[in-house]
Amino acid sequence: MNDYGAPERKYLRPEQGLTVTDGRVVEGYASLFGVTDHGGDVVVAGAYGASLKRLAGKGAKVKMLWQHDPAQPIGVWDEVREDTQGLWVKGRILTEVDRGREAAALLAAGAIDGLSIGYRTLKAERNGKGQRLLSELELWEVSLVTFPMLSEARVQAKSDDGWHWRELAQVFDDARRQLAER
Numbered sequence: 001m002n003d004y005g006a007p008e009r010k011y012l013r014p015e016q017g018l019t020v021t022d023g024r025v026v027e028g029y030a031s032l033f034g035v036t037d038h039g040g041d042v043v044v045a046g047a048y049g050a051s052l053k054r055l056a057g058k059g060a061k062v063k064m065l066w067q068h069d070p071a072q073p074i075g076v077w078d079e080v081r082e083d084t085q086g087l088w089v090k091g092r093i094l095t096e097v098d099r100g101r102e103a104a105a106l107l108a109a110g111a112i113d114g115l116s117i118g119y120r121t122l123k124a125e126r127n128g129k130g131q132r133l134l135s136e137l138e139l140w141e142v143s144l145v146t147f148p149m150l151s152e153a154r155v156q157a158k159s160d161d162g163w164h165w166r167e168l169a170q171v172f173d174d175a176r177r178q179l180a181e182r
Helices: 049-058 098-109 165-181
Strands: 010-013 017-022 026-033 041-043 064-066 068-084 086-093 114-126 134-146
Touching: 010 165, 017 098, 026 114, 049 068, 049 098, 049 134, 068 098, 068 134, 086 098
Parallel strands: 041 134, 064 134
Antiparallel strands: 010 114, 017 026, 026 086, 064 068, 068 086, 114 134
16 A cells, blocks of 8 residues: 555556547556556556446546646546456547647647556555555546556557548648648
């Protein structure tokens, strides 16, 4: 358990990639079980189960924030669940709010590409390798972030018709440069 119940953050770029469809529907893994992060922590399968049940019992939801800032909600997580791989989330960026529009544009351009969880450790122990094994977490939020903890995975932005937003952004940048040269 961490000192004083202070909030902790765990960053992840899942290997399968966070998928963004139509510029606002976001889905992917916010946490993977059994993967050691840069801080030496390993989330154990089942670590989120009790927290998700408590939230559901209260009619509450995990929050979608921008860079862990509680003053900047940018959307809603419609689904948050554990499976055999980790914590899977699916939600909508609210482009009706300024920061939501900015987040969608930054995702599309590839300027941000990560997820991070905000939580409090309820049960943990150290193993012989010095790793902290997190077996029960109180999940508060999942944020879209610039610098996730696991650097080997990337966000992939695409629309239903297969266009990759990053490629489209490059087309617009090239066209803008060509017009400026005239």
